Amino acid sequence: MWTALRELLRGRFARRLALAFAALGIGTAALTAVLVNTAFSDRFDDYLADQQQVRQQQLVTLFADAYQRDDRWKTASLDQLASTVAMSGSDTELRDARGRKVWSLADADVDAATLAMHRSMMGTGALGPPRSLPVTVAGERVGTLDVRVPQGAVPAVDKDFQDSVNRLLAGGALVAALVALVVGVYTARRATAPIAELTRAAEDMAAGRRDRRVATIPANEIGQLATAFNTMADRVEKEDVLRRTFAADIAHELRTPLAIQRSELEAVQDGIREPTEEVIASLHDENLRLARLVADLETLASADAAAFTLEREPLSLAVLVTATLTPLAGSFAEAGIAVRADLDDVRVDGDPVRLRQIVTNQLTNALKFVPAGGTVTVRLRREDGWAELRVADTGPGIPTDELPRVFDRFFRGRSSRADGSGIGLAVAAELATAHGGTLTAESEAGRGTTFTTRIPALGD
Numbered sequence: 001m002w003t004a005l006r007e008l009l010r011g012r013f014a015r016r017l018a019l020a021f022a023a024l025g026i027g028t029a030a031l032t033a034v035l036v037n038t039a040f041s042d043r044f045d046d047y048l049a050d051q052q053q054v055r056q057q058q059l060v061t062l063f064a065d066a067y068q069r070d071d072r073w074k075t076a077s078l079d080q081l082a083s084t085v086a087m088s089g090s091d092t093e094l095r096d097a098r099g100r101k102v103w104s105l106a107d108a109d110v111d112a113a114t115l116a117m118h119r120s121m122m123g124t125g126a127l128g129p130p131r132s133l134p135v136t137v138a139g140e141r142v143g144t145l146d147v148r149v150p151q152g153a154v155p156a157v158d159k160d161f162q163d164s165v166n167r168l169l170a171g172g173a174l175v176a177a178l179v180a181l182v183v184g185v186y187t188a189r190r191a192t193a194p195i196a197e198l199t200r201a202a203e204d205m206a207a208g209r210r211d212r213r214v215a216t217i218p219a220n221e222i223g224q225l226a227t228a229f230n231t232m233a234d235r236v237e238k239e240d241v242l243r244r245t246f247a248a249d250i251a252h253e254l255r256t257p258l259a260i261q262r263s264e265l266e267a268v269q270d271g272i273r274e275p276t277e278e279v280i281a282s283l284h285d286e287n288l289r290l291a292r293l294v295a296d297l298e299t300l301a302s303a304d305a306a307a308f309t310l311e312r313e314p315l316s317l318a319v320l321v322t323a324t325l326t327p328l329a330g331s332f333a334e335a336g337i338a339v340r341a342d343l344d345d346v347r348v349d350g351d352p353v354r355l356r357q358i359v360t361n362q363l364t365n366a367l368k369f370v371p372a373g374g375t376v377t378v379r380l381r382r383e384d385g386w387a388e389l390r391v392a393d394t395g396p397g398i399p400t401d402e403l404p405r406v407f408d409r410f411f412r413g414r415s416s417r418a419d420g421s422g423i424g425l426a427v428a429a430e431l432a433t434a435h436g437g438t439l440t441a442e443s444e445a446g447r448g449t450t451f452t453t454r455i456p457a458l459g460d
Contacts, residue, residue: 021187025180029173036165048151052128055088055149060133063094063145068137073102082108091127093146094135102143126151194222198229210237254293257286297423310351310434314458317387318343318380320352324359325378328367336372343380346387347458354431355455358439361424362391362451369449370395386437387457392450398443406441428453 062084066077073096082105085092093104128151135143197214204212213233214226264283267273321343332339348355366376374394381388398406407429425439432439435455443449 019181021183022177022181025176025178026173029169029176033166033169033173036169040165052149052151055090056131056133056147059085059088059090059092059147059149060135060145063143064135064137067135067142073143075103075107078103079108082110086110088149089127090147090149092148095144095146097142097144099144194226198222198226201229201233205233205236210240250297254290257289257293260286310354312349312351314347314349315352315355316345317348317350317355317389317455318345320355321359321378321380321389324356324363328360328363331367332376335367335370336374337367337370338375340375340377341379343378344382346380346382348387348435348455349458350435350455354434358428358431358453359389359391361428362453365424365451366391366393366395369393382457383454385457386454389453389455390450391453392448394448397445397447398441398449399445407439425451 062081063078066081067073070077073094078094085105091105094102096102127148130146130148133145133147134141135145194214194217201212201214210233213230217223217226217230261283264273264279264286268275268279273279322341325339325341329339363376363378370376370393376394377390377392379390379392381390407425425441429439432453432455437453437455439451439453441449441451
């Protein structure tokens with residue numbers, strides 16, 4: 001146990017937690033001791049006050065009986081009371097009803113030393129504060145007794161009991177501290193073990209170990225933190241894979257046109273080919289291909305930051321879709337593809353340039369895949385507070401294994417044409433998300449594809 005304690009207390013948090021438990025145990029015992037002693041002190045003070053009141057009343061009764069016997073204050077009778085008063089350790093002085101001194105212990109030759117000796121022998125303590133008490137007989141005040149009675153002393157049995165309780169409390173405080181320390185060590189070990197593992201996992205992640213995960217996941221807030229860490233680590237690892245794939249895809253996309261241009265130029269330099277119009281046109285085409293790729297990359301970068309750069313305004317999505325379809329009508333007619341539009345007037349709050357990109361990318365994607373004689377249907381409706389735009393085609397459809405990846409960057413299916421960069425749908429999906437919406441795809445091989453864009457609609 002002591003070895004575990006030493007290992008545990010090396011950690012600052014664990015040390016504080018264990019010591020906090022120990023301090024709590026000691027503090028609880030100390031508070032209990034204070035409360036118990038306060039209660040005892042109050043009880044003893046009340047006990048001593050009661051003793052004083054009893055002695056005072058006994059003396060008043062004693063002097064009242066003396067007056068009643070003689071029907072007046074008689075010095076001889078009062079002197080007979082001197083021994084009794086002296087034995088009680090009290091100091092008294094009697095005044096009549098008019099306030100004149102009648103008698104005192106000093107008048108009976110009882111000095112202060114004799115009173116102190118009696119108090120010491122009886123263990124009644126020092127004299128208390130003076131009090132003036134009325135002496136009454138048959139309801140009539142016949143005098144005033146100025147008296148100081150001993151304050152009293154705590155009985156030995158009560159004092160021993162209090163001392164024994166204090167000893168028990170002191171021992172209990174020590175035991176409580178040890179128990180609290182042990183409980184603190186156990187609790188701190190259980191509480192800090194997942195934190196320590198989480199810390200090591202974070203350090204390993206920072207050192208480049210992207211496969212590092214937290215294995216211990218308790219059912220508490222620390223477990224939630226560990227789960228969040230593992231989720232974050234999964235995303236970081238996935239993003240690393242995507243980044244490497246992205247870099248490889250870019251290199252591949254750039255390598256092909258650059259290789260063609262290089263081979264053509266070297267052939268011209270070596271005199272193998274003449275710089276004919278055909279060669280120049282080929283180089284121009286490859287240059288345009290590079291330009292399109294760079295433009296797509298710029299579009300993708302702007303889509304990543306679209307949520308921060310959108311210039312929103314209320315607009316009619318039906319008007320925007322119509323304006324997007326018009327310049328593409330010639331391309332669809334040339335490809336032999338029929339376009340049908342069924343648009344309700346739905347208004348949204350969005351960036352017209354970005355929204356037009358979403359529609360354009362879907363329509364140009366249909367141009368690539370729908371064969372001549374096919375149909376593209378564009379339908380716009382308001383559904384449960386959403387502007388829902390569906391672009392459905394009668395193309396060959398998307399194979400089931402490729403459907404989950406259609407919005408991945410640089411992904412191109414097996415049936416895609418070579419002139420696409422594989423970015424268009426990824427950009428459209430990112431822009432839809434930036435507008436607070438979604439872009440989804442439904443498809444079945446041989447039965448066409450439907451892309452659905454949902455954007456929050458403005459109220460009527």
